[in-house]
Amino acid sequence: MLNTPTPLAPAAPPIQPVPSARETALRDAAKELEAGFLAEMLKSAGLGKTSESFGGGAGEDQFSSFLVQEQARAMVDAGGIGLSEAFFNALKERADV
Numbered sequence: 001m002l003n004t005p006t007p008l009a010p011a012a013p014p015i016q017p018v019p020s021a022r023e024t025a026l027r028d029a030a031k032e033l034e035a036g037f038l039a040e041m042l043k044s045a046g047l048g049k050t051s052e053s054f055g056g057g058a059g060e061d062q063f064s065s066f067l068v069q070e071q072a073r074a075m076v077d078a079g080g081i082g083l084s085e086a087f088f089n090a091l092k093e094r095a096d097v
Contacts, residue, residue, distance in 0.1 A: 026095065030087035031076050037083060038072035039065075047071070 019027070042048070048064035076084060 022095070023092065026091045027084070027088050030084040030091055031073075031080075033087045034080050034084040035069065035072040035076045038075050038080070039069045042068050042072060 043065075048068040075081075
């Protein structure tokens with residue numbers, strides 16, 4: 001039998017520090033700010049408007065903003081457009097001062 005070297009195990013990913021409660025709260029606030037921004041952009045793009053041919057009436061008009069807000073939150077959870085990181089850094093800098 002030949003002595004074949006065993007393959008090296010893959011390196012473990014670097015250990016990330018556990019964020020503090022304050023950083024978690026700031027990150028959540030930053031995500032909500034980005035979601036609010038995206039919701040307004042989605043509304044401006046026409047998402048949530050009642051269709052004229054077949055719509056849900058007054059109920060759809062009243063609750064469409066909730067749908068748009070949740071769609072914006074889903075976009076942020078999927079990575080968003082990067083605003084939440086900028087908001088987080090600004091909020092963190094401001095809180096550290």
